Amino acid sequence: MCVCPLWQALSLWVIFSVHVVSEEGDYKSLQNFSQQCSNGQLDKALLPLQGISLFLTNDSGVMEHKNSTYIVDYSIDEDIPALLDVFSGRLPPLNISCIVDMQNHLNFSWDTSGVPEHAQYSVSYLLCRDGEKVLESPKERLPSPVFSTVLGNQTHQDHIILQLNVSYPGVWYIQTQKWEILTVEKLDPPQFINTTIQSDQLYLKWDLPKSKHTKNPSCFRYELRINDEVRYLSKKLSHSEPNIDQTRTYKIQMRVKMLSFPCRGSIYWSDWTSVLNLGPLILQPDFHIGVMVTIALGLPMSLLAILLLCKFRPIHQD
Ligand SMILES: *[C@@H]1O[C@H](CO)[C@@H](O)[C@H](O)[C@H]1NC(C)=O
Ligand SMILES: *[C@@H]1O[C@H](CO)[C@@H](O)[C@H](O)[C@H]1NC(C)=O
Ligand SMILES: *[C@@H]1O[C@H](CO)[C@@H](O)[C@H](O)[C@H]1NC(C)=O
Ligand SMILES: *[C@@H]1O[C@H](CO)[C@@H](O)[C@H](O)[C@H]1NC(C)=O
Ligand SMILES: *[C@@H]1O[C@H](CO)[C@@H](O)[C@H](O)[C@H]1NC(C)=O
Numbered sequence: 450m451c452v453c454p455l456w457q458a459l460s461l462w463v464i465f466s467v468h469v470v471s472e473e474g475d476y477k478s479l480q481n482f483s484q485q486c487s488n489g490q491l492d493k494a495l496l497p498l499q500g501i502s503l504f505l506t507n508d509s510g511v512m513e514h515k516n517s518t519y520i521v522d523y524s525i526d527e528d529i530p531a532l533l534d535v536f537s538g539r540l541p542p543l544n545i546s547c548i549v550d551m552q553n554h555l556n557f558s559w560d561t562s563g564v565p566e567h568a569q570y571s572v573s574y575l576l577c578r579d580g581e582k583v584l585e586s587p588k589e590r591l592p593s594p595v596f597s598t599v600l601g602n603q604t605h606q607d608h609i610i611l612q613l614n615v616s617y618p619g620v621w622y623i624q625t626q627k628w629e630i631l632t633v634e635k636l637d638p639p640q641f642i643n644t645t646i647q648s649d650q651l652y653l654k655w656d657l658p659k660s661k662h663t664k665n666p667s668c669f670r671y672e673l674r675i676n677d678e679v680r681y682l683s684k685k686l687s688h689s690e691p692n693i694d695q696t697r698t699y700k701i702q703m704r705v706k707m708l709s710f711p712c713r714g715s716i717y718w719s720d721w722t723s724v725l726n727l728g729p730l731i732l733q734p735d736f737h738i739g740v741m742v743t744i745a746l747g748l749p750m751s752l753l754a755i756l757l758l759c760k761f762r763p764i765h766q767d
């Protein structure tokens with residue numbers, strides 16, 4: 450009964466492999482995860498490449514390797530998604546994201562649309578430098594499509610490789626993917642060190658963002674949100690905003706990202722800073738008048754009321 454979708458998948462697989470890359474020996478190169486740091490196939494193209502192996506149950510009910518191939522990220526090729534949609538949603542590759550933050554948290558997560566509901570996931574990762582393995586994590590089973598861990602002192606290492614095994618009855622689907630840590634670094638939000646309003650200028654100054662890869666101020670770009678307006682800034686550590694209305698409050702937020710040029714950019718923005726409120730420096734004139742009028746009229750009226758109250762209060766003394 451359930452042979453049909455599997456055969457559909459398989460024929461799809463053949464079309465797919467021919468369409469993209471098809472090489473004998475793909476299974477060999479992907480088979481031993483420990484050796485993937487030196488597998489140049491994973492980063493030989495300019496486009497993101499994923500190595501994929503598929504195991505299916507054969508006629509004797511044994512899991513057997515069916516095919517392995519390298520696939521270019523489907524988001525780049527318009528022809529591919531249509532083909533992939535045939536298999537109850539979507540067959541490979543899974544959209545895996547990898548983030549490393551400044552506290553050395555490493556997070557992987559992936560999109561599970563199209564994956565059968567009761568699929569199980571297990572992952573393992575490698576840290577590589579100069580094509581050599583520095584660390585290999587044990588295989589870990591996961592209840593949900595997220596994996597977080599804290600890296601040790603090895604985060605200056607160049608690359609990270611994930612092996613994700615998605616398994617459900619009759620199928621093991623194994624995706625191997627490599628990232629350069631530099632390109633998935635998520636910076637901390639910038640730190641303001643001076644924020645002032647002077648005459649009609651708003652003046653902002655911030656610290657050089659901390660990155661594991663550079664101390665060059667030209668490497669960063671920023672988004673600065675002043676109330677509802679956004680300013681795009683780069684290669685600087687201060688900004689002054691003209692035409693400030695000293696009677697207004699300004700809500701200020703900023704975030705940062707590494708520039709692709711002249712540096713090697715990251716694909717992630719930092720979080721936004723928390724909201725900084727500046728101003729008003731002087732109170733609204735109409736507020737002044739309002740207060741004055743209230744005081745001027747209110748004070749004598751209340752005195753009068755108190756006087757009257759005292760005068761006509763019934764006195765019961767025994
Ligand atoms: C994998 O697919 C390719 C392309 O269709 C084919 O040439 C190759 O024989 C297949 N390998 C296996 C082990 O099925
Ligand atoms: C995988 O490679 C490692 C390191 O080269 C080796 O020690 C191990 O025996 C290999 N495993 C398999 C199953 O080939
Ligand atoms: C199924 O796979 C096992 C292990 O690879 C093999 O020994 C067996 O002959 C296969 N059965 C069929 C029907 O292909
Ligand atoms: C992959 O996931 C990321 C974040 O979850 C998303 O921004 C991106 O558009 C996705 N790519 C595709 C091809 O779906
Ligand atoms: C990684 O995941 C942990 C736990 O879910 C979370 O606290 C942390 O903010 C995440 N880090 C990044 C960079 O996404």
Ligand SMILES: *[C@@H]1O[C@H](CO)[C@@H](O)[C@H](O)[C@H]1NC(C)=O
Nearest residue numbers: 552553599600601602603604
């Ligand atoms: C990282 O290095 C510092 C100083 O060399 C050391 O104190 C710390 O324990 C190390 N952390 C890990 C996770 O290895």
Ligand SMILES: *[C@@H]1O[C@H](CO)[C@@H](O)[C@H](O)[C@H]1NC(C)=O
Nearest residue numbers: 569571614615616621622623
């Ligand atoms: C994939 O996961 C299944 C279920 O956990 C496991 O039995 C199988 O050995 C894994 N396959 C590989 C090649 O790691």
Ligand SMILES: *[C@@H]1O[C@H](CO)[C@@H](O)[C@H](O)[C@H]1NC(C)=O
Nearest residue numbers: 642643644645647652653654
């Ligand atoms: C902040 O910047 C303003 C404008 O340049 C300057 O007048 C002021 O002295 C600075 N304050 C500090 C604490 O650096």
